[in-house]
Amino acid sequence: MNSRRECEFFLLRYVPDPVRNEFVHVGVILREVSGPVAAVRFTSDWRRVRCLDPEADTGMLEGLESELRRRFQQEPKGNLMHVLEDSFSNSVQMTRAKAYLAESVETGVEELMRMYVEPLKRERVSRVSGRAAIQAQMRTEFERAGVWDLLRKRIAASQYTRPGDPLRIDLGYRPNGLIRMFQAVSLEAASGTGLSSGLETAKALAFSAPGLIAGVERVEKAALELTAVIEPLRQGIGNREQGTGKRQRPVGEEEFELDSERLAAYRFAVETMEERRIRVLTTADLGRVAETARRELRV
Structure with missing residues (x-):
């Protein structure tokens, strides 16, 4: 039996209103009591945060995760409260240290995330879908490539277009003289029951793209490659009734049965974005995209 390491852990809570003191656990910090090894992990599912505070800036929370990791690399035993106070005042709070025995810091932080932070199993019955699933x-994929903390998140388009522009681009980075940005655009609604919302999202990004591209070239003196990441197109499989001899859909397999109208809508969304110099990729391409980022960022 492997001996466990003596560690201590802290829970990070998002507290939008300190007076009411309502909170949601958003992350875990775990470190060895005697040793430099430490781990920081935040949730990737912000639904409970948004239920508590619909205006929550999750991009800033993701930025805090990256900042804490950077601080740990510099000062494994540093004062983490200074980081929280400087970044978020009282909106993110850290609990007092609690003792914990872990096989390793990595497995320990996974256990603690399941215990305190991630939604309960019954909350996961409804599948995450749409933009949230793509994000x-x-x-x-970017975490697997080891570049997540090096990416810009929630990039305000207004710094490149004009004040008041509400658009925020999910992710971006700058390799050499090129800037790459990535935006999750869900066409699930365009190929499902809600035909219009997926198209509206694609058209809104297409409308914004020329101004954003020109603004980046003006401000950053660099070309912008703007990429929309969408769901793959899964053709329908026709009549699935028993006894027809047709292929049955396996349990858990996700496929959109696209009639001609929905197929046309999907293609219209893709073509509309491509016409405005937006590169369109699907989630199936993300592994390759993340590997390119790893090479370009020299990780």
Whole structure:
């Protein structure tokens, strides 16, 4: 039996209103009591945060995760409260240290995330879908490539277009003289029951793209490659009734049965974005995209 390491852990709470003192656990910090090894992990599912505070800036919370990791690399035993106070005042609070025995810091932080932070199993019955699902896949692939903390998050378009522009781009980074930005655009609604919302999202990004591209070239003196990440198109499989001899859909397999109208809507969304110099990729391409980022960022 492997001996466990003596560690201590802290829970990070998002507290939008300190007076009411309502909170949601958003992350875990775990470190060895005697040793430099430490780990920081935040949730990638912000639904409970948004239920508590619909105006929550999750991009800033993700930025805090990256900042804490950077501080740990510099000062494994540093004062973490200074980071929280400087970044978020009282909106993110850290609990007092609690003792914990872990096989390793990495496995320990996973256990603590399941115990305190991640939604309960019954809350996961409804599958994460739409933009949230694409964003989760983006984070997974960029984390796997080891570049997540090096990416800019929630990039305000207003710094490149004009004040008041509400658009925020999910992710971006700058390799050499090129800036790459990635935006999750869900066409699930365009290929499902809600035909219009997926198209509206694609058209809104297409409308914004020329101004954003020109603004980046003006401000950053660099070309912008703007990429929309969408769901793959899964053709329908026709009549699935028993006894027809047709292929049955396996349990858990996600497929959109697209009639001609929905298929046309999906293609219209893709073509509309491409016409405005937006590169369109699917979630199936994210592994390759993340590997390119790893090479370009020299990780």
